[in-house]
Amino acid sequence: MTTMNVLVIGNGGREHALAWKLAQSSKVSDVFVAPGNAGTAGEPKCTNVPIQADDIPALLAWAKDHAIGLTVVGPEAPLALGIVDRFQAEGLPCFGPSAQAAQLESSKAFAKAFMLRHGIPTAQSKTVTDVASGLDFIDTLGLPAVIKADGLAAGKGVVIAQTRQEAQTTLEQMLGGHAFGEAGHQVVIEEYLSGEEASFIVVASGDEVLPLATSQDHKRRDNDDQGPNTGGMGAYSPAPVVDDALADTIMAQVIRPTMAGLNAEGIPFCGFLYAGIMITETGPRVLEFNVRFGDPETQPILMRLQSDLVPILESALNGTLKDSAIQWDPRVALGVVLAAEGYPGAYEKGRPILGLDGVDTDDIKVFHAGTALDEHKQVVSAGGRVLCLVALGKDTHSAQLKAYAALGAIEMAGGFYRTDIGQRAINRQLPE
Ligand code: AMP
Ligand code: GLY
Helix, strand or coil: CCCEEEEEEECCHHHHHHHHHHHCCCCEEEEEEEECCHHHHCCCCEEECCCCCCCHHHHHHHHHHCCEEEEEECCHHHHHCCHHHHHHHCCCCEECCCCCCCHHHHCHHHHHHHHHHCCCCECCEEEECCHHHHHHHHHHHCCCEEEEECCCCCCCCEEEECCHHHHHHHHHHHHCCCCCHHHHCCEEEEECCCCEEEEEEEEEECCEEEECCCEEECCEEEHHHEEEECCCCEEEECCCCCCHHHHHHHHHHHHHHHHHHHHHCCCCCEEEEEEEEEEECCEEEEEEEECCCCCCCHHHHHHHECCCHHHHHHHHHHCCHHHCCCCECCCEEEEEEEEECCCCCCCCCCCECECCCCCCCCCEEEEECCEEECCCCCEEECCCEEEEEEEEECCHHHHHHHHHHHHCCCECCCEECCCCCCHHHHHHHCCC
16 A cells, blocks of 8 residues: 655644644654654654744655655644645645635634634624724623634633623723734624633534544633633533434534535635534524634544544545444543643743653543653653543543643642643533
């Protein structure tokens, strides 16, 4: 069998998990990760390439020189910059949406208008460019008010204002153009929704969709969903809150109309499509779309994926996704993020991470995120979310126990993590 070289773009926990999984494919000779982290540097068959994820001309030139047969894009920034358009124009297969389709994530105003056009259930909202119109709309909605910077803001562009004063300050800061730069020139104001959140992620191609295993993230920094929003502090799969009936409803009310709407508007979508869903008393509502795999959802989901990922992504690129089958480990995978003191605000880098050797087993895996190798080849922190330790267990509780026990062996000065990852699922499964 002929094998090929694969390029993974990005340097987070998601990209470590993607590289690890793709490297297991018998169809793959080498996985290159640009720029990667200390985890991908040490993974069998994987090699880091020192090119930043948004340097599209350098990535393109490098991919051409190294006979890359498949490129998988992890983060949203290069997608929004049109990396897929550029690779495909040169005949290089690249898994991810075009820049136009990536607007579902890169512009919240675009996403809201799209959902309204296609009857996709979401919070009532208005897009504004000045503080007074924003406050007028908030007066009609009532408090709390959800205020979102239009553009990409790494999960930090959403403020839930409890008072009118806080809403006004937030609007002034975002529209003033300081805190969020370009991302804040338009602001979306939304009705506050209450309920439980879930991540619904599919492989999408034209009008074909292959749903992945269900999952739930933990967006807030602290236990019991307190503290500021983060990129995600831990995740598990499956998410019992998304039972088969709800998954069918989300497919029928959200995913299929989204794909149909994109096709009708002449912007067919190929890539991972991630709907962040609030499960309200009156049904699922879309909080946001992401046009990529979730981080940290990727880590537990891929830990459960038994099928080879390469043919699935290739079939999406070739328009034959409907012929794909997908097998999951029936066990629960649960991942806990170790973050650096200060995250999601400012944090120090370069802190040694000790105790990593010997943690990985058949059912435990440390996926690196913000890590690097220093001049002595010692693993040190290099980001806010440092790693995500994933454990497989027969149920959520046993996966949770295993993950925390294993995490206890890893030391990093100032490192912290939530101690309640998976608790909602465990509570749901306890006898009444
Ligand atoms: P987003 O980036 O749009 O997903 O927002 C980040 C987080 O803010 C979500 O994961 C929710 O926890 C919260 N959030 C966003 N929109 C709303 C809403 N309309 N009502 C309540 N919470 C929200
Ligand atoms: N875990 C949330 C995200 O990837 O956006």
